Amino acid sequence: MSRLTCTDLDLLRRVPYFARLPDEVLAALAAAAVPREYGRGQVIFLEGDPCAGLHIVAAGEVKVFKLSPQGREQILHRFRLGDTFNDVAVLDGGPNPASAAALTDATLCIISRADIRRLAERHPSLAWALIESIAGRTRHLVAMVEDLSLRSVKARLARLLLAEATRAESLGDFDRSQMVTQAEMAARLGTVREMIGRALRDLADEGLIEFNRHRIVIKDRAGLVAVAEGM
Amino acid sequence: MSRLTCTDLDLLRRVPYFARLPDEVLAALAAAAVPREYGRGQVIFLEGDPCAGLHIVAAGEVKVFKLSPQGREQILHRFRLGDTFNDVAVLDGGPNPASAAALTDATLCIISRADIRRLAERHPSLAWALIESIAGRTRHLVAMVEDLSLRSVKARLARLLLAEATRAESLGDFDRSQMVTQAEMAARLGTVREMIGRALRDLADEGLIEFNRHRIVIKDRAGLVAVAEGM
DNA sequence: CGGGGCGTGCGACAAAAGTCCCTGACAGGC
DNA sequence: GCCTGTCAGGGACTTTTGTCGCACGCCCCG
Numbered sequence: 001m002s003r004l005t006c007t008d009l010d011l012l013r014r015v016p017y018f019a020r021l022p023d024e025v026l027a028a029l030a031a032a033a034v035p036r037e038y039g040r041g042q043v044i045f046l047e048g049d050p051c052a053g054l055h056i057v058a059a060g061e062v063k064v065f066k067l068s069p070q071g072r073e074q075i076l077h078r079f080r081l082g083d084t085f086n087d088v089a090v091l092d093g094g095p096n097p098a099s100a101a102a103l104t105d106a107t108l109c110i111i112s113r114a115d116i117r118r119l120a121e122r123h124p125s126l127a128w129a130l131i132e133s134i135a136g137r138t139r140h141l142v143a144m145v146e147d148l149s150l151r152s153v154k155a156r157l158a159r160l161l162l163a164e165a166t167r168a169e170s171l172g173d174f175d176r177s178q179m180v181t182q183a184e185m186a187a188r189l190g191t192v193r194e195m196i197g198r199a200l201r202d203l204a205d206e207g208l209i210e211f212n213r214h215r216i217v218i219k220d221r222a223g224l225v226a227v228a229e230g231m
Numbered sequence: 232m233s234r235l236t237c238t239d240l241d242l243l244r245r246v247p248y249f250a251r252l253p254d255e256v257l258a259a260l261a262a263a264a265v266p267r268e269y270g271r272g273q274v275i276f277l278e279g280d281p282c283a284g285l286h287i288v289a290a291g292e293v294k295v296f297k298l299s300p301q302g303r304e305q306i307l308h309r310f311r312l313g314d315t316f317n318d319v320a321v322l323d324g325g326p327n328p329a330s331a332a333a334l335t336d337a338t339l340c341i342i343s344r345a346d347i348r349r350l351a352e353r354h355p356s357l358a359w360a361l362i363e364s365i366a367g368r369t370r371h372l373v374a375m376v377e378d379l380s381l382r383s384v385k386a387r388l389a390r391l392l393l394a395e396a397t398r399a400e401s402l403g404d405f406d407r408s409q410m411v412t413q414a415e416m417a418a419r420l421g422t423v424r425e426m427i428g429r430a431l432r433d434l435a436d437e438g439l440i441e442f443n444r445h446r447i448v449i450k451d452r453a454g455l456v457a458v459a460e461g462m
Numbered sequence: 463c464g465g466g467g468c469g470t471g472c473g474a475c476a477a478a479a480g481t482c483c484c485t486g487a488c489a490g491g492c
Numbered sequence: 493g494c495c496t497g498t499c500a501g502g503g504a505c506t507t508t509t510g511t512c513g514c515a516c517g518c519c520c521c522g
Contacts, residue, residue: 141375
């Protein structure tokens with residue numbers, strides 16, 4: 001038990017928005033957190049269900065997504081170690097705004113809305129951490145609306161590649177472009193697999209990237225930026 | 232001066248998320264609020280500029296929007312009496328995530344980020360009010376992403392008509408469907424004016440609505456709902 | 463009462479996105 | 493090593509969305 005709590009504490013320190021919280025608050029959060037394991041592909045919670053609590057990724061990767069009646073998927077966000085999700089439902093008490101599923105085997109720590117609320121009332125620093133977290137989420141969604149509404153698939157893809165490259169660099173796990181499959185890229189960009197394939201070929205024809213199954217290398221960053229902005 | 236403060240207090244009570252705050256907090260907010268007038272079409276603040284503070288609509292209507300390089304506009308939200316906007320920048324201190332402009336002559340009350348932050352630290356009830364406000368904003372954006380990514384223009388239009396009709400009823404200002412121009416509907420739905428015209432004609436051909444310049448009447452609500460969901 | 467400006471109606475066309483379908487490559491399990 | 497399922501490559505076609513162009517009606521204002 002004490003080992004578990006210790007592990008949770010370490011995890012909480014890896015959550016950017018929580019890192020600066022006083023130890024006391026982190027300990028209280030850790031005490032309230034319940035770990036849970038999910039297998040690859042397993043559903044974590046469903047859109048519309050009553051608030052499933054705050055989820056923190058302790059291992060593996062997770063997607064939060066919407067499905068259309070026709071079965072097409074739009075991924076709202078992909079979450080990794082140290083990310084929190086379902087903040088919105090936790091903070092306003094409404095139903096989960098979207099569904100979540102594990103992309104790989106994953107371990108999550110879950111804190112109920114009641115616990116969060118109790119702790120946030122006692123510790124204003126936690127309330128501010130949550131506010132900054134949800135503000136970041138909102139900025140991401142604004143960018144997503146802008147993308148979907150105002151940019152072509154090719155431009156969106158260029159932006160995605162640039163963003164992933166930047167993220168990979170800043171994390172040191174350079175160039176293992178974790179982009180997995182074209183189908184997933186399509187779900188993130190709000191289109192279909194075939195469009196991703198065509199857009200990749202276009203970019204390669206223009207000499208901006210090189211790619212073969214599961215590996216994409218950026219050859220001309222400035223050119224990619226131009227595509228990302230211009231169209 | 233005392234009259235002005237009184238007016239501001241009345242306004243703050245009309246903000247849904249603020250309505251239940253204790254008088255003391257409302258008075259402090261009112262003291263910090265600066266009123267300002269804008270003419271129709273006037274820009275209020277620009278995307279990317281440093282945080283412009285919390286804005287509250289005291290009169291008139293306002294849009295928050297993004298522009299593409301090609302000049303197309305995506306309206307993220309239309310705000311009316313008692314709505315607050317630019318919450319995100321106020322809460323996280325980053326730049327404004329989008330631009331804002333007055334749709335009609337408008338009066339806004341503006342509270343600086345510093346004041347909000349100071350008051351929220353002193354009064355946790357205000358912090359929670361802000362949290363619920365931004366959570367609502369985030370839910371709206373999630374719905375917007377879903378719409379743009381997974382629904383046809385016709386389905387989006389059906390949803391918009393249903394939403395506006397519901398709002399109009401619940402406010403008693405029934406059927407004066409404030410939808411103004413087709414161009415604005417297009418900007419809200421992420422498409423162009425001509426598509427709105429075609430989609431309206433389609434819906435009319437199917438007997439679901441009737442319309443002539445500036446007046447849209449829903450004839451078959453269930454049918455509209457079917458269109459809104461199905462496609 | 464005669465413009466102008468704005469919003470609309472509508473058709474022809476162009477481009478972007480999506481669908482269908484089939485082939486072949488690769489990886490993991492047996 | 494072989495079989496099977498998943499993923500990618502890519503062509504042909506359809507549908508949806510966006511662009512262009514122009515005429516019309518309405519309303520405001522001089």
